Amino acid sequence: MFMGLALDRASRPNSLGELSLTSGSSPFASIYEKRQKIYGESDPAEYVYQVQTGAVCRFKLLSGGRRQIGAFHLRGDIFGFENGPIHRFAAEALVKTMVCLIKRQSLEEAAGTNANVFHNLLSTATSNLRHAEGQVLLLGRKSSMEKVAAFLLEMDGRLTSAGMLSLPMTRRDIADYLGVTIETVSRAVSQLQREGVLEFIGKTHREIVILDRLRLSSFDMPS
Amino acid sequence: MFMGLALDRASRPNSLGELSLTSGSSPFASIYEKRQKIYGESDPAEYVYQVQTGAVCRFKLLSGGRRQIGAFHLRGDIFGFENGPIHRFAAEALVKTMVCLIKRQSLEEAAGTNANVFHNLLSTATSNLRHAEGQVLLLGRKSSMEKVAAFLLEMDGRLTSAGMLSLPMTRRDIADYLGVTIETVSRAVSQLQREGVLEFIGKTHREIVILDRLRLSSFDMPS
DNA sequence: CGTTGGTTTGAGACAGCTCAAGAACGGTGG
């Protein structure tokens, strides 16, 4: 699991390498297979993670098999940083994923002596907060079509490469992120396709081209 | 509006006075009337606030008159701290409310030199994050009865004085917090009353005694 | 008292859910 790869600390801005800048801590890499658990709800929060390749989701489970996904984490995203001693969400890889890990404790020590590290930690926490607040609005007051449009626009902004969305998550993941059922997601996407707002590449229906961003936005005006 | 009262900085733990400990900044007080706006969405985030008496809600508006309340802030709560330059929610007083204000800028300066202040800021941000994550779960995957039960239990833990809940917010506020309609809130509370889980004091229906916390919790097991 | 704002309650409507079937895909083994 832990592969002990040496990582290039200067490779990307706002990386864990940068976070731990001047401390003696050593980040290392690990690979998780598709659908492999990274940590469970209430597990001790021992590490902070950054996605190198692949994708991760964080979620909570409720009785009756209900699941709520709080966030998807894509390349470059930092996740798993908690204030308390335990994780409040579980995390699992959506596809084969390489993450970079650093001991939380060493990060916190670094934060004590290095203002830059501290600032980055605060910045991570508040950007997570901003995202969660957006989710609250979406889940509480948006229609299913608005939810799906908002999701596609979010992903369009985050993982567009070459004008195409290559979604790493299933319809079930999307549904559990948006607080609806898979059928509702499927119907909304199908309607957008029928109306010429988007089209599928190949047959997989996970690779999407957005043909009309303006009209897609109009399905999520209230944002 | 700004009354320039001198505040006792040692009055309560985790107060703004404590936050700004060693800096030269001077917190002061202000009173807002019932339903008075404290700041609007996208207003510059000039101050950080702490509720002294009364209650405040933070919310966003959507098209079609939809509103989502992100949080209620009761006595002692700190709100309005943003990472970016503007507020991402609006804030208004639910009832006549006294808040304590401090310039955000002076707080940030204090955070730069005082590790304690910095720690408290981070702690405020992460406790807001924890709350928002709880809301995501509630809004995304709970039934209306579970939502109302969760709300009552939250308030029971936060503003119980003398074994009675004296709610400062209307049914509409509760509804916009839980992502349902006022009628749905009313029906759920009525059912809990019929089943003997709670009862009203007087006729107002804003003062509630929880008779059976265990059974109330059973309406929100999945939490 | 009349008015206003807040709450409850009922009846009907509808968005999204459930259940079910079929189609398309990806992997596996022959």
Add this chain to the structure above:
DNA sequence: CCACCGTTCTTGAGCTGTCTCAAACCAACG
């Protein structure tokens, strides 16, 4: 290469929890 099988996705039909609309009630207040 193909046949098989499990998983994912789509689509349809009916159901239901919540919303909408409406009316009545009550307390507070001028």
